[in-house]
Amino acid sequence: MRASRFFISTLKEAPSDAEIISHKLMMRAGMIKRLGSGIYTYMPMGLRVIRKVENIVREEMNRAGAVELLMPVVQPAELWQETGRWDKMGPELMRVKDRHGRDYAIQPTSEEVITDVVRTEIKSYRQLPINFYHIQTKFRDERRPRFGLMRGREFTMKDAYSFDRDVAGMQASYKAMYDAYVRIFDRFGLQFRAVAADNGAIGGSGSHEFHVIADTGEDALVYCPESDYAANIEAAEALAPAGERAAAAQPLAKTPTPGKAKCEHVAELLSLPLSQTVKSIVLAVEKEDADKEIWLLLLRGDHELNEIKASKVAGLANYRFASEGEILEWFGTKPGYLGPIGTKKPVRIVADRTVAMMADFVCGANEEDFHYTGVNWGRDLPEPVVADLRNVVAGDASPDGKGKLAIQRGIEVGHVFQLGTRYSEDMKATYLDETGKPQLIQMGCYGIGVTRILGAAIEQNFDDRGIIWPASIAPFEVVLCPMGYDRSEAVKAETERLYESLLAAGVDVIVDDRGERPGVMFADWELIGVPHRVVIGDRGLKDGKLEYQGRRDAEATPVPVAEMLGFVKARLAS
Amino acid sequence: MRASRFFISTLKEAPSDAEIISHKLMMRAGMIKRLGSGIYTYMPMGLRVIRKVENIVREEMNRAGAVELLMPVVQPAELWQETGRWDKMGPELMRVKDRHGRDYAIQPTSEEVITDVVRTEIKSYRQLPINFYHIQTKFRDERRPRFGLMRGREFTMKDAYSFDRDVAGMQASYKAMYDAYVRIFDRFGLQFRAVAADNGAIGGSGSHEFHVIADTGEDALVYCPESDYAANIEAAEALAPAGERAAAAQPLAKTPTPGKAKCEHVAELLSLPLSQTVKSIVLAVEKEDADKEIWLLLLRGDHELNEIKASKVAGLANYRFASEGEILEWFGTKPGYLGPIGTKKPVRIVADRTVAMMADFVCGANEEDFHYTGVNWGRDLPEPVVADLRNVVAGDASPDGKGKLAIQRGIEVGHVFQLGTRYSEDMKATYLDETGKPQLIQMGCYGIGVTRILGAAIEQNFDDRGIIWPASIAPFEVVLCPMGYDRSEAVKAETERLYESLLAAGVDVIVDDRGERPGVMFADWELIGVPHRVVIGDRGLKDGKLEYQGRRDAEATPVPVAEMLGFVKARLAS
Incomplete structure (x- = not known):
C-alpha cells in the first residue's frame, strides 16, 4: 500500500x-x-x-x-x-x-x-x-x-x-x-x-x-500459578478455612462504638484486626403468597460480597438489597450497627464459610453506636446456615488444593x-x-x-507515543519512511526497491510517500502502532545502510541495504 | 474442502x-x-x-x-x-x-x-x-x-x-x-x-x-449494434421521424366505431394499420393556487408511453393519471373515445414527436362509439406542443445517428x-x-x-438440471466425484492424490466424500452448478483414465490420470 x-x-x-x-x-x-x-x-x-x-x-x-x-x-x-x-x-x-x-x-x-x-x-x-x-x-x-x-x-x-x-x-x-x-x-x-x-x-x-490481560480490565481473574485453575472472580470458589474453629475465649460484651458505622473504624477503635470483625448485608426477597423475607448475610470485615454466589443460595434466586426502611423495621436500627443477635423481627441468617469459622468476633449490636465483641457461634447464637458468599482474595487456597490464588485484571x-x-x-x-x-x-x-x-x-499494548500492535493484527506489518522521497532520487529508488521486494515476500507493507516531514511521519506511525519501521535516508545510503526500528525498540539499528529484506523477515518471524 | x-x-x-x-x-x-x-x-x-x-x-x-x-x-x-x-x-x-x-x-x-x-x-x-x-x-x-x-x-x-x-x-x-x-x-x-x-x-x-443480460430481466435495454449507444429504455431518446409531414389527403370525418374502445380494434374495423391511429392518455396535475390542470398526451396507437419522459415535460413534474370522473368531466365521454378535438373543458395537449409528424390519422371523437378519421394538424386542430413521450422500439433510429436500435432484457x-x-x-x-x-x-x-x-x-446461466456458475464466482471451481470412495482403495487413493494436487495448484476444489450414490452425487452438483467435475471410478482407473465433464458439456471426456491436473487447469484458464 x-x-x-x-x-x-x-x-x-x-x-x-x-x-x-x-x-x-x-x-x-x-x-x-x-x-x-x-x-x-x-x-x-x-x-x-x-x-x-x-x-x-x-x-x-x-x-x-x-x-x-x-x-x-x-x-x-x-x-x-x-x-x-x-x-x-x-x-x-x-x-x-x-x-x-x-x-x-x-x-x-x-x-x-x-x-x-x-x-x-x-x-x-x-x-x-x-x-x-x-x-x-x-x-x-x-x-x-x-x-x-x-x-x-x-x-x-x-x-x-x-x-x-x-x-x-x-x-x-x-x-x-x-x-x-x-x-x-x-x-x-x-x-x-x-x-x-x-x-x-x-x-x-x-x-x-x-480474557485479554490488562490492568485496566473490568474483570478480576483468579488463577493458581501452581496449577491450571482459573476462574472469573464471579465464579471462583472460596474454600472454608482449614482446621477447626477456635474455642470461645472472650465473654460476649456490648461495647460502645459511637459514630463507628464501618468495620474499619470499629476495628481501629477497638485495636483489633479487621479480620476479627463481621459485616452485615441485608437482602429482601418478595414472596407471591406470603410476606416478604428479610435475609442477613454475614461476611468478614475485610471480605467482599459476591452477588452471583448470593443468588445461588436456596431461596435467594431473586433477591434485592433491602431498603433503609426495611432495615429499620426488621433490625430496629440503621445500617452500620446491624448484627445477627437480637433483631427486631425474625430474619434468615447465612454466614460466609469464613465467618462460620470465626470465634470471638465483633459485629453490630442492633443499636446505634454499639457493637458486640466476643461473639461466638453456638454460645451467643445458634450455628448458622453456611454458604460461600464472598469474592476470593489473593493468597486464598486454590479450590483444586494445589497452591494459593493470584488475581489479575x-x-x-x-x-x-x-x-x-x-x-x-x-x-x-x-x-x-x-x-x-x-x-x-x-x-x-x-x-x-x-x-x-x-x-x-x-x-494491553501501548506507550506514551501510541499503540503497539502485535504484527498479526497490525494495520500494516511494516512501514517504510523515506526521508525526502520527492527530493532524493537515491532515496526514492531504494524505497521502491525495498517496497517491491517486501510485497513480493508477502509482507503487508505501507510506504509513506506523502512527503511529510520526518517528525510528522514518525509520530503518525508510532501513534498508529505499526510494529516495524524502516527509514531510508541519504545519510545512511552513503554508508550503504538503512535504519530498522521495532516499535518497542529504544533505538534504531543500522542494517546494510542488501540485508534489510532478510532482517525484516526474520523480525516478522520471531 | x-x-x-x-x-x-x-x-x-x-x-x-x-x-x-x-x-x-x-x-x-x-x-x-x-x-x-x-x-x-x-x-x-x-x-x-x-x-x-x-x-x-x-x-x-x-x-x-x-x-x-x-x-x-x-x-x-x-x-x-x-x-x-x-x-x-x-x-x-x-x-x-x-x-x-x-x-x-x-x-x-x-x-x-x-x-x-x-x-x-x-x-x-x-x-x-x-x-x-x-x-x-x-x-x-x-x-x-x-x-x-x-x-x-x-x-x-x-x-x-x-x-x-x-x-x-x-x-x-x-x-x-x-x-x-x-x-x-x-x-x-x-x-x-x-x-x-x-x-x-x-x-x-x-x-x-x-445490467446482467437475461430474458427474464425486468428492464428493457436499448442499444445500437453499430455503435456504442446504449440506454435504459426509460432514458433512450426517440428521435422525430425523418423527413417532412405528409400533406392532408383525407377530409375530417366522424366515423361510427361502436364498442371499439382500443386502437387495435378501431384499426381492424377501419382496415387501417395501427400506426395510423393515435391514442389519448389523460394526466392530472394538482395546483396549489389554482384549479387542477388536465393534460392530454397523444401517442401513436402502436407506441407506449414512457412515464419518465412525461414527467420531464414542463409542467408535468408531479403528474398523476386522471381518474375516470375527471375524464368524464373534461372530455364529456368515457375512456376509449377520447381525442384532442372538441373536449368539453379546455385541456393542455402534448403530442409525441411521431404523432406530430402524422397526417390523416384516427383518434377518438370525444363521443362514445365514435372516432374521427382523416385528422390533420394545422387544419383540424392547431399545431401541437411536441415532446418525446414514447418508449423507443426495435428498429428506431439510434439517437447517435449511427444505425438502428435493438432491445434486450x-x-x-x-x-x-x-x-x-x-x-x-x-x-x-x-x-x-x-x-x-x-x-x-x-x-x-x-x-x-x-x-x-x-x-x-x-x-443468465441455468439449464433443466440446475445452476451453471461462471468459474470465478462458483461456490467451488471443481468437484471430485469418487465412485465408491469408501469401498475402493484405488478410487480413494487416486481421489486424494488429485485433491491434494489441485489444492496445491490453488484450485478451489471440493471432494464429495459423503459416500452418496453416483446419481445423488451428480444431481446435487449439477443443481449446485459447480462448473467442472472429475469422476474417479474403478472402471476408468483400470484403463488409467478419469472422466472430466464441464457443466455445459453434453458428455464426459476420458483423460489419462497423469494428465488430469493439467487438463483441469487448462479448462479453468480458458
Missing part, C-alpha cells in the same frame, strides 16, 4: 468523551470515527485491523470444522418469542417494526435463528454433529455506551453454534471450540487467560470466558457456553436417532467480540 | 413462493434459507458465492484507488433529516427508536454518513480526490419483497462515494468507477451491458446502470451516479481551495448489489 493512496488522519488530542486509553488512541490514530452514541464508522486504518482479526478467527473456526454462513441482522420477533427472550431481554434488545407493523429484533446474537435453521435442516443423527458460525454486525442498546469499541452499541461479533446428539458430543464440540479459541488468541499475539465463568442469563451448564473478549437443551427445548429442535425416535439436540454457543479485540489489544 | 465437513442440503422441489428460476434454484441448491419476508440466511454454499463476488468487487475497487471503510447499519436520523431524505424516503426506509426514544434509520445506502465523515475529515483541496467504499448489510422495506435475493429487504451492497474539487474531477472519478465496473463484470464472467440511465430520485447530473446489478453537489450542499461539505475559500465538494456514488448478482448470474 502507498500512503498517498490510503487515508491517514491522525489527531493531536483525543476528543473529551474518550475516557480510556484504547478509545483515545483509536480516535487519535484515525481508526474509528464516532457517528452516534456507541456507534462508530470503522475508518480504513481500523478496518484493516478488524479484517485481520476476522481472518484469524475464520481460519481457526474452519480448521476446527465449523461451517460459515451468514444470518440476517433483522430477525422476526416470533422466533425470539418462542424462547421467551423477546420479553426477557428488556431494552437492550433493539426492536423495530416494518411497514406492515410486524415486529423484528436487530440481532444482538443468533441462538434463535440458528436453532430455527437447524430444526428444519437437521433430520437425522447422521447429520450431527454440526457447527455453524457467522461474523456479523450486532446491536445491543446499552444503557450507557462508552469506552469506544469496548462497550459500543453496534459491533462485530463471531458467534458459533454447535449441535450434537448427546451431552458427551456437546462436550467434545465445546472442547474443540475451546482449543480453537486458544489458537486464535495465541495467533493474535495477546496475553490472555481462559477462566471458568458463570453462565448467567444465557443459561446452560458450563462456560469459560477468554482482564477484558472479556470471548465466551464459550455449554447450552444443553436451553434453546432446542423451547424451539423443538430435534433429530431422529437410530431407532427413529426424536431426541432434543444438545447445543453449545461460542462468541468472540471481534471489534472489542481492538480495544483490548491496545489496553 | 471435503463435503463431509461442509454443509450440503438440496431439495427436489422448490417452495411454492419461489416464482422465478434463480429463486427456485437457489432454494433447491441450499444456497439461501428464508427467515422472513424478503429476509434470508445465506447458507454455507451461497455464502461462498457471495464472498467470491465481494472479493472481485474489493480487488477492483482497490485497484481503482478507492479506500475501504465500514459505515454502521444503524444511523442517526439527524443526518437523514439534513438532506430531507428522512421524510422523502417513505416507508421503504426502516426506522427504529433506541431506548431513549431517539430515531435511527437502518441504512438502505450511506450518502449521508459518508458526507458527514468527509465534511469533518476533509479540510483542504490537497486531500482531494478521495473515494471511500464499503460492503455492508442494507435494508429496504420493500412493499412486496419477492424473487429471493433479487428483491429482498435485507441485502448486501457495495457502495462507493467519490469526492472531488470540481466537475471535471468528479467526471474523472466517475469514469474510473465506470471502468472498474466493466472489469468487475468481466471478471464475474457474465454477459452484461452498461446503459445510460435516468438519475431518478437520487438526483444529480448523469448516471449509468450495469436486463437485470440491474450496478448503478453509477454523478451526484454533483446534491448532498454536499444540504450537508455543507466543503473544502478550502488554494486561495483559502470554501468550495462545495463534487460527489459521485457507485453501487453494486452484491447479493443480487447471484440471482442475476443464475437467470
